[in-house]
Amino acid sequence: MRGVYLPGNSTTVLRDDIPVPTPGVGQVLLAVGASTICGSDVRAIYREHLGSGPEGYNDVIAGHEPAGTVVAVGPGCRRLSVGDRVAVYHITGCGQCAECRRGYFISCTSPLRSAYGWQRDGGHGDYLLAEEVTCVTLPDALSFVDGACIACGFSTAYEALTRLHISGEDSVLVTGLGPVGLAAGLLARKLGGRPVLGTDPSPERSQLALDLGAVDEVVSPEDLAGSRAGSVTAAVDCSGSGAGRRTALLALARWGRMAFVGEGGRMDFDVSHEVIHRQITLIGSWVSSVGRMAELMDRLVVWDLHPEVVVSHRFDLADSATAYQLVDQGRSGKVALVPGHHA
Template identity: 50%
Template sequence: MLTAEPESRKTMRGVVLPGNSTVEYREQEIPKPSYGQVLVQMKASSICGSDIRQVYEKLWGDEKYRNVIAGHEPCGQIVQVGSGCKQFNVGDRVIVYHISGCGLCNDCKEGYMISCHGKQRAAYGWQRDGGHAPYLLAEENTCISLPENLTFVDGALIACGFGTVWEALTRVKLNGQDRLLITGLGPVGLAVGMLGRALGSHHIIGVDISEERIQLARSMNLIDDGLVSNSKTLEKIHQLTDGNGCEVTIDCSGSPSARQVALQGTRQWGRCVFVGEGNDIQFDVSPLLIHKQITLYGSWVTSLKHMADLTERLSRWNLHPEKIVTHQFTLEQADEAYKIASQGHGGKVVIVFD
């Protein structure tokens, strides 16, 4: 086992979430990598909206949290390498794809460990210890190299949110011919604005219930037009698009009404994608979907290959996801970090380490 000793002490303090909108800490041993595993010293671990809804507040969800160290958006530097590792070494900077699958099913072989149904499937921060601690034990095959010109905070955001957005936008083949409508301008919606620009969309419309988030998206130049969600929203979308709607629309909110706006704001023959989790939707299928010839996609996270593709392009474009971060906290400030993230007014919230 290659090693750069983490430190003289043998234990570490990590964050666990009891499910009542509070944060607790647990002291436990610093793990050691076994065959095919690496020990990653955490540098950044961001907070995802699903962490808030499904674990911190425990409102909904079938992804069972097993009282492990939280945080499924980890990024750091390898300090120990177990036997059998073939790619990474001590000192390498890595993003951790946040699910470890069985490795044998068709989805795993395609790199979509998120969709693994094997009993061995375990998500970091959900069924196995995640990134809200000084060290994370990771499977080598879930690690992606982080280029030197990207920050550790960039890497943490790629680990889930930006990867999810990249998968959705490339699946619907967004390009410079397309106007783009985003419903929900939280961190995922902001990521859509950034990657939508990079993929060539020159007219991006953002919709949110929060004027604060609309102004944030505007200040970052991630949208061209911002609309507060109300009864006039759809009319305004059509006014901005010559009565046609947008070629590509994406709902990042999970709100039934926002999903309706996304569908209704899609141009005939256009493409609509849902990435916001939770809730349901009811609509008249014939006039809204069939007669308009709309293609509706559901997209969940991304694959290892596509996450690596995204990382390479962000490095080549010198584009930094860190731009959408509005709050950074230390591990000792995790309670405040989760409170800010749960309020739903700002951009991305990240826990950073020395």
């Protein structure tokens, strides 16, 4: 089988001599249908290997946003069968700690914790060995590319919006209109938010957000800090930049709520004047739970919303170098690796 590795230095390596794994106890083997590229992969692995621990890259097949079909089942599996279609929650935890029991494998602090595409082989291959407990059944109405988008980006956005309790009473700002920002805008509208505003320094991404209906209006940071300051009740920062976060904070009305989703960077603010005296609620939201991911799939079917609408490019594994270069430019929508795809 083939698999894509990320050695650093903004390069990819495609190997075609990898043995197809055999599922062990509680594991299933998936034929990968799609594996999308996350900005975190670019930030912390593709350009250079920055992290350790949960963000350490262990020279494994990359990709933590996979979906596919079960082709083999190991001993002890009780839920999945050959032929089932699934998306994969991209962390496996110890299964015993309080966070794992709540389904938040992302927050497991055990040495047993491992992330697909970071510490264990991920989805940028023809096959993927997955723990049954991390697999969420993919409804027939959703495609493999839909499922890959849900595996991280859409679930991350949905978690933040549910923690903000977005409803029809809210006006919403999304700072950073990359794939997660697009997801946040689309989902905020389905939850009743109106209007949904967006801001991003990339004109291509801003236009894509408008074309997809992810936002009602794209607003400049200058307007959000000036005439539009205090104009929204909730904000989701997907930019991961101090400037984007500050824009979101200034745009909030009194008693506003803000979720930090974008990774990296720093932020400084006057705590008393800008947060305490304005009664602002700040929330850090890291990915999602496996239960919330399953809940989102059910809602997407009801809403007739297909996450793959944010995918602007699809490539075969053989074209992974082009795919990662495109994501690194920061101007496209979501990019998917689809084994066997022909441009």
